[in-house]
Amino acid sequence: MLRLTNVSAGYGQIQVVRDVSLDVGEQEIVCLIGSNGAGKTTLLRAISGIAPFCVGTIEFNGEDLSDLPGHEIVTRGIAHVPEGRRLFRTMSIRDNLLMGAFRRRSASEIKHNLDRVYHLFPRLAERRDQAAGTLSGGEQQMCAIGRGLMSEPKLILIDELSLGLAPQVVDNLAKTLLHIRDLGISILLVEQDVEIAFELASRGFLLDSGQITVVGTTAELAENPQIKLAYIGA
Amino acid sequence: MLASLAASFPARPLPRIGVGVLIAVALGLLIALPLGLDNYYMRLATTVLMYCVLAWSWNFIGGFVGYPSFGIAAFFGFGAYAGAILLSAKIIPFWLSPILAAAGCFAVAVVIGMPILRLRGHYFAVASLGLGEVFRELAMSWTALTGGGMGINLPPMRPAFGTEAQTFYYAMLILALVTLGTTIVVARSRLGVAFRCIRQNEEAANMIGIDATRSKIIAFAFSAALPGAAGAIYASWVGYIDPSDVFDILNSVKAPVMVLLGGTGTIFGPAIGALIYLVFEEFVTHHLLQFHAGMLGIIIVALVLFMPHGLLETLRRRKQGQA
Numbered sequence: 001m002l003r004l005t006n007v008s009a010g011y012g013q014i015q016v017v018r019d020v021s022l023d024v025g026e027q028e029i030v031c032l033i034g035s036n037g038a039g040k041t042t043l044l045r046a047i048s049g050i051a052p053f054c055v056g057t058i059e060f061n062g063e064d065l066s067d068l069p070g071h072e073i074v075t076r077g078i079a080h081v082p083e084g085r086r087l088f089r090t091m092s093i094r095d096n097l098l099m100g101a102f103r104r105r106s107a108s109e110i111k112h113n114l115d116r117v118y119h120l121f122p123r124l125a126e127r128r129d130q131a132a133g134t135l136s137g138g139e140q141q142m143c144a145i146g147r148g149l150m151s152e153p154k155l156i157l158i159d160e161l162s163l164g165l166a167p168q169v170v171d172n173l174a175k176t177l178l179h180i181r182d183l184g185i186s187i188l189l190v191e192q193d194v195e196i197a198f199e200l201a202s203r204g205f206l207l208d209s210g211q212i213t214v215v216g217t218t219a220e221l222a223e224n225p226q227i228k229l230a231y232i233g234a
Numbered sequence: 235m236l237a238s239l240a241a242s243f244p245a246r247p248l249p250r251i252g253v254g255v256l257i258a259v260a261l262g263l264l265i266a267l268p269l270g271l272d273n274y275y276m277r278l279a280t281t282v283l284m285y286c287v288l289a290w291s292w293n294f295i296g297g298f299v300g301y302p303s304f305g306i307a308a309f310f311g312f313g314a315y316a317g318a319i320l321l322s323a324k325i326i327p328f329w330l331s332p333i334l335a336a337a338g339c340f341a342v343a344v345v346i347g348m349p350i351l352r353l354r355g356h357y358f359a360v361a362s363l364g365l366g367e368v369f370r371e372l373a374m375s376w377t378a379l380t381g382g383g384m385g386i387n388l389p390p391m392r393p394a395f396g397t398e399a400q401t402f403y404y405a406m407l408i409l410a411l412v413t414l415g416t417t418i419v420v421a422r423s424r425l426g427v428a429f430r431c432i433r434q435n436e437e438a439a440n441m442i443g444i445d446a447t448r449s450k451i452i453a454f455a456f457s458a459a460l461p462g463a464a465g466a467i468y469a470s471w472v473g474y475i476d477p478s479d480v481f482d483i484l485n486s487v488k489a490p491v492m493v494l495l496g497g498t499g500t501i502f503g504p505a506i507g508a509l510i511y512l513v514f515e516e517f518v519t520h521h522l523l524q525f526h527a528g529m530l531g532i533i534i535v536a537l538v539l540f541m542p543h544g545l546l547e548t549l550r551r552r553k554q555g556q557a
Binding site for chain 1: 424427428430431434435437438440441442443444445446
């Protein structure tokens with residue numbers, strides 16, 4: 001459903017990602033791994049239209065997204081859960097979630113999506129009136145994912161799911177991601193923790209200094225000597 | 235549901251009962267006010283209305299969106315000159331001058347906003363500050379159109395009814411009500427929600443589908459058009475304008491100070507700030523004329539140190555603390 005062909009992206013004069021081709025299928029979790037500064041975040045930003053420059057083609061369900069501005073990408077069915085959550089800190093959880101539905105008009109649909117998020121993350125329902133800035137890291141991540149779901153996406157880009165979170169919290173979030181996939185939503189997951197990434201995803205891409213160097217199913221990647229050496233430490 | 239979200243934002247909802255009565259009484263007082271005032275107080279009343287317009291205008295870009303603009307003087311002056319030039323050419327009646335000035339400022343702000351709203355924080359502040367200086371230089375050197383440093387004398391106005399002072403008071407009152415109305419409508423609309431999202435986190439705002447650039451340009455244009463109209467009325471009111479008067483950088487500083495005094499991003503904060511500021515300004519010009527600018531500096535410092543959220547918010551927090 002998502003297909004990137006020879007995408008290069010970066011900031012002004014600095015090209016961070018070069019000639020990347022990548023695809024995500026229907027109802028699939030795909031992971032993008034790589035070290036710090038490899039260009040993972042830039043690539044996600046290129047997909048959601050907020051990288052300062054981006055060349056190549058980004059196709060989503062047959063439509064070319066390359067020239068669309070960021071605020072239009074959301075309406076095509078791609079939600080971005082950014083690194084560091086980026087919540088509206090003084091707003092309540094409920095308002096943060098509702099903001100995710102900014103481009104949706106139907107009140108009944110918004111209500112339905114809100115209930116869906118509360119169902120996936122009962123914790124958010126319990127604290128719906130609490131300001132987002134006062135939540136724990138895990139709850140903030142739930143809120144950010146929930147906000148993404150409110151736009152009724154077909155694909156969610158998640159940047160650093162586990163960043164700064166306790167292993168138990170990450171396990172819970174990971175389970176929820178599987179539920180989300182079962183709802184028919186694909187996920188492109190950027191993740192430092194390769195173990196979590198491989199557990200969740202069916203396929204993976206290794207981004208190294210801005211280029212894709214290894215592609216395969218996660219089972220294959222787990223056996224790849226280069227990845228084993230650099231990321232698993234075995 | 236988004237509508238309810240928008241409604242849940244504007245400052246503190248007032249209790250429903252009595253609001254209608256309160257508005258009617260306030261309006262009645264404002265309309266009847268000129269009957270009981272001498273010239274000095276008429277001038278003060280008109281000035282406070284003008285300050286309200288400037289403060290509410292600044293609130294769009296500086297308060298709701300959180301982009302600290304120092305561009306009020308630029309558009310106030312632009313509007314003053316637009317009005318003065320058109321009126322002294324005797325091609326339009328007085329009442330049309332603020333409308334045309336506002337339209338002109340709106341258009342100019344859209345064009346200028348596109349490049350400078352790409353800047354954030356203090357970079358934007360500096361760019362907007364420069365704007366007033368550029369306009370002032372233009373007015374200084376484009377002698378054929380503006381009269382340069384000699385300024386422009388406006389033709390005297392013969393009001394259809396009442397005195398001149400009353401006419402300008404009512405003109406400023408109407409403009410202030412328009413500005414307040416715009417503020418309330420924007421605060422409760424999707425646009426207002428977008429403004430607040432941008433203030434909290436511009437990148438996240440983009441990610442949820444808000445066209446941040448467009449929203450910022452609209453806010454900037456509002457905070458240019460309304461001071462432009464005020465400038466046009468001001469020009470007729472004082473009868474003579476020159477570049478150093480209408481492009482006075484102090485206007486760019488006064489507006490945010492008034493808003494900070496009252497409360498940023500609230501609906502009535504700016505008006506309260508404008509009133510406090512005017513009383514203070516009168517006091518200082520009567521008793522400490524030489525130290526006028528110095529006192530302004532002292533208030534700014536005191537504000538930042540003691541009431542960074544404005545008077546309304548400080549009072550509310552104090553009350554909450556006691557409860």
